[in-house]
Amino acid sequence: MKLKDIGEFGFIDRIEPLCKVHSANIVRGIGDDCAVISVSPELNLLITTDLLVERVHFLLDWQGPDTLGAKALAVNLSDIAACGGTPKEAFVSIAVPDHLEINWLENFYKGMADLADKFKVSILGGDTTRSLTDLVINVAVTGLSRSGETLLRRSAQPRDVIAVTGSLGDSAAGLELLRNSLEVPETVATPLIKAHLSPSPHLLQGQMLAKSGACNAAIDISDGLSSDLNHICKQSGLGATIFEEKLPISKALRQLARRLSVDPIDWIINGGEDYVLLAAIKPDKYEELAQKALIEGYQLTEIGRFESTVGINLVRVSGEILPVMPSGWDHFRRKATSETI
Ligand code: ADP
Ligand code: MG
Numbered sequence: 001m002k003l004k005d006i007g008e009f010g011f012i013d014r015i016e017p018l019c020k021v022h023s024a025n026i027v028r029g030i031g032d033d034c035a036v037i038s039v040s041p042e043l044n045l046l047i048t049t050d051l052l053v054e055r056v057h058f059l060l061d062w063q064g065p066d067t068l069g070a071k072a073l074a075v076n077l078s079d080i081a082a083c084g085g086t087p088k089e090a091f092v093s094i095a096v097p098d099h100l101e102i103n104w105l106e107n108f109y110k111g112m113a114d115l116a117d118k119f120k121v122s123i124l125g126g127d128t129t130r131s132l133t134d135l136v137i138n139v140a141v142t143g144l145s146r147s148g149e150t151l152l153r154r155s156a157q158p159r160d161v162i163a164v165t166g167s168l169g170d171s172a173a174g175l176e177l178l179r180n181s182l183e184v185p186e187t188v189a190t191p192l193i194k195a196h197l198s199p200s201p202h203l204l205q206g207q208m209l210a211k212s213g214a215c216n217a218a219i220d221i222s223d224g225l226s227s228d229l230n231h232i233c234k235q236s237g238l239g240a241t242i243f244e245e246k247l248p249i250s251k252a253l254r255q256l257a258r259r260l261s262v263d264p265i266d267w268i269i270n271g272g273e274d275y276v277l278l279a280a281i282k283p284d285k286y287e288e289l290a291q292k293a294l295i296e297g298y299q300l301t302e303i304g305r306f307e308s309t310v311g312i313n314l315v316r317v318s319g320e321i322l323p324v325m326p327s328g329w330d331h332f333r334r335k336a337t338s339e340t341i
Pocket of ligand 1: 012015019029030032033034035050079223
């Protein structure tokens with residue numbers, strides 16, 4: 001049996017029992033967006049790490065070093081956002097192939113440092129080594145969150161509103177445009193490609209959800225809506241219903257789908273790397289929170305409800321009800337949109 005036979009999540013399920021927790025102050029170990037460690041009665045320390053590998057996650061000729069550096073940090077900040085925290089420190093490790101110029105690496109760090117400065121994250125260390133083939137980037141980020149406010153995946157409740165903090169599917173469509181040279185106007189292609197190459201971590205949205213007292217659980221959509229909603233459902237022992245007519249779709253994605261005569265639903269449901277947050281909101285608090293979000297300049301869109309019966313269903317505009325399988329991005333199974341990278 002190989003990793004590709006059980007997938008990333010099958011593998012994590014198998015190793016989790018081997019990774020024993022030895023201290024009483026661990027609130028959450030494997031299984032959430034961040035590990036959560038209680039450091040005082042009021043405060044939790046958050047830690048997250050993500051690995052980006054050339055030809056698995058990115059191609060060097062798709063983007064400059066500055067946006068790649070920013071993205072390597074952004075995907076970690078997104079996990080801090082999913083827990084409602086404030087990012088604090090970062091550690092950056094790279095395995096560098098011989099052909100990369102120092103100038104390229106400096107620009108990689110400049111891109112990362114610009115994003116770090118924006119969110120007042122201190123880059124405190126890392127490791128550097130040679131790679132025989134591809135560029136490998138690992139970033140780890142710490143953050144802080146108030147004990148009563150840390151958002152986890154496992155505490156969604158039946159009837160909670162499922163809400164997202166941004167539009168879905170843009171990144172997957174942008175990836176499709178990068179992989180295939182399609183005849184598409186720049187006004188359509190640019191925002192979609194930007195969504196894929198330069199995601200913005202929804203830190204302020206995460207903090208607003210955490211402080212609201214209205215949010216029971218959250219996750220960031222990195223693997224795709226179907227996969228990440230399934231993570232929350234599995235951990236909370238729930239199911240969910242989502243409504244196609246409510247799914248937030250950007251103008252550019254609508255235009256692309258129309259031009260290519262394709263149904264964008266697969267990008268929306270299974271495309272990964274949106275890096276928006278998916279939250280479980282108490283039903284009686286949702287309207288007030290959505291209004292507050294609007295006033296503060298954030299988008300919060302209800303897309304469905306959590307259910308006490310397991311399984312995820314999609315109600316299509318036609319009224320047809322389809323079961324949704326978690327088929328977002330799984331690097332070992334290569335099931336999602338990014339088959340060739
Ligand atoms: P995310 O998409 O939010 O970054 P992942 O799906 O990558 O989360 O990981 C899910 C959980 O599994 C996290 O708690 C992560 O720390 C843990 N995890 C992933 N890979 C490993 C590994 N090789 N060893 C131990 N824990 C892992
Ligand atoms: Mg995550």
